[in-house]
Amino acid sequence: MPIRFVHCRAQVKLPGMGYVTSLFARKMVAAAGSGVDASMLLAEAGIDPDGPWEPKVMIPAATYYDMLERIAAQIDVTALPVRTGASMRLDEYGALGLAFKAATTLGASYARVERYARLWTSVVEYELRPDPRGTLFILHRPGDRRLGMRLSNEATLASALAIARQVCPVPVAPLEVRVQHPAPERVDAHEDWFGCPLQFDADLDALLFSPETLEQPNILGDEGISSYLVSHLDVELSQIAGDTPLVSQTKDAIAQSLSEGAPKMTEIARRLGLSARSFHRRLSEHGMSFQTLTEDTRRDLAEGLLRDERHSLAEIAFLTGFSEQSAFTRAFKRWAGTTPASYRKLRRQP
Template sequence: MAYVTSLFARKMVAAAGAGIDQRATLEGAGLNPDAPWDPKVMIPATTYYEMLEDMAEQTDVTELPIHVGASMRCDEYGALGLAWKAAPTLGASCARIARYARIWTGVVTYELREHPQGTLFILHREGERRLGLRLSNEATLASAVALARQVCPVPFSPLAVFVQHKAPESKAFHEAWFECPVTFGADLDAILISREAMERANILGDEGISRYLMSDLDGELARVQMPPAVVGQAKDAIAQSLNAGTPRMADIARGLGLSARSFHRRLSEHGMSFQALTEETRRELAEGLLRDEQYSLAEVAYLTGFSEQSSFTRAFKRWLGTTPASYRKALS
């Protein structure tokens, strides 16, 4: 079963204010209204979605997810929030969320993808596009922008925001808060961030603190990850096929003795997508190969499925916020 942190549920209820019966809503989600807010207390994702849908029957929730996203603070995310603040650039901050999000949630994965105008910070959440999931996606996108505004030395706004579900009756509030065009009915849930913004130094960027925090997060991720057999097998198969280019899901599924549909469902049960799993495998393989001096940067690029070293360099910088050469130099 997939879980989300109770912090999001409590934030949603608080933001709804007098429009709902807050105490009954929290109790209905299995939370003690009088207990301290502990982000490590988790609730089933389906319970969270049902709670949001019940709230929608009591009050207008059009603006609710934006209010909740705007209220998020780096410090509320514990070590992950500190790692976001201490990263040298916004690009590195986003890379850390993409890498460590599984510590906080089993239903969402993140991807950084190149775009002609910059970088797409993409939210992947599998499941039926029910109202609760849609509201949760909007809040997640808004929280990413809110956190970016807390670390940027100049006012930050994305170039564009994309949302897969249909638009509310008015999207004026969304566009006013994001300060950019918001496209509903898109083919992905994402924020488009300019290259300039991604490369700009964070206010509190600190390499020493970053190394300490990332070491701590790596340990925590290892404890919560414990990938099921199908994920481990898939990653092995992906790694072995990367030197022939980006693998196809149908081919990997066939090699595991599964249909593409069954493979997709098995990954979704663990809050993962094939695209995100391929990116994760590429990154992990690249990190491992860069630790071995016998492989040139061009060879590492080839073995991780890139036809050109420049494409590998851009992807690696998107993953870890630094270039492969700088990463190798830091290791030595």
């Protein structure tokens, strides 16, 4: 019986089902080499082996994990995630790749990933989190840590470093790599690629970067181009996400409570007449998290207020839920790759 190709694009995702870009599947199969039947693996995953490498063509995450486990049954996959991650190129990510390049610093580039990752996956969220030694770039992927997911997580961390090395003018290595699952039998390929200590059986899947590394200016960083590309990405994000009534109501509730400080999920859920558990589940069905919505609302509100000259930076910091203007400035620079004052100045220009 011939295999029927079914392409699931981001715009037609089904509620409750996670998707990843077919680009990742193609990269994994290519990195597996001659030890596997590439055409059959892709076809079984619903991907046309002879079709274009289009990041917006999506496949279910479970299908992707199944494919990785079939590869593992045929070849040694110990180093496969590292080879796959190292092969990723920013030019393959479309507008997101361009925005990553155009961000003014490496930290701002990673902030693009944190905000716009949903353009290529609905099963992973990224977070930049302060750490005593610097900043953690965290990969959040819920679900059973089956072999396919473990291989995917390792490849994702490796690719996050690969794209950083493509924009930074100096060699980039994290201070540490943290992986939640147990170590494979050999980690020499991982150590060679990351160039830093690896901690398996950790509490997070993350790369830890020093402040100096994330403050490095990007080779092609440009505030004007970056702002234009971010606007383009916002349009793409709105097309795949769409503000459902629940999402819109949540954003409104968050915005109304920000002047009292950072809102808590339990408080917002109560305002909407939902239990915290039900609220979390319903947001997850739309590929959203409370943290993401809070960040998006804060950023959207900040950008709107900055376009109004009547508000001082201190007032905007207060209205967006920050206790200090310095904290607001750091957060905004992470979101937009520039300071609030520079953003306001740029908006004054014709």
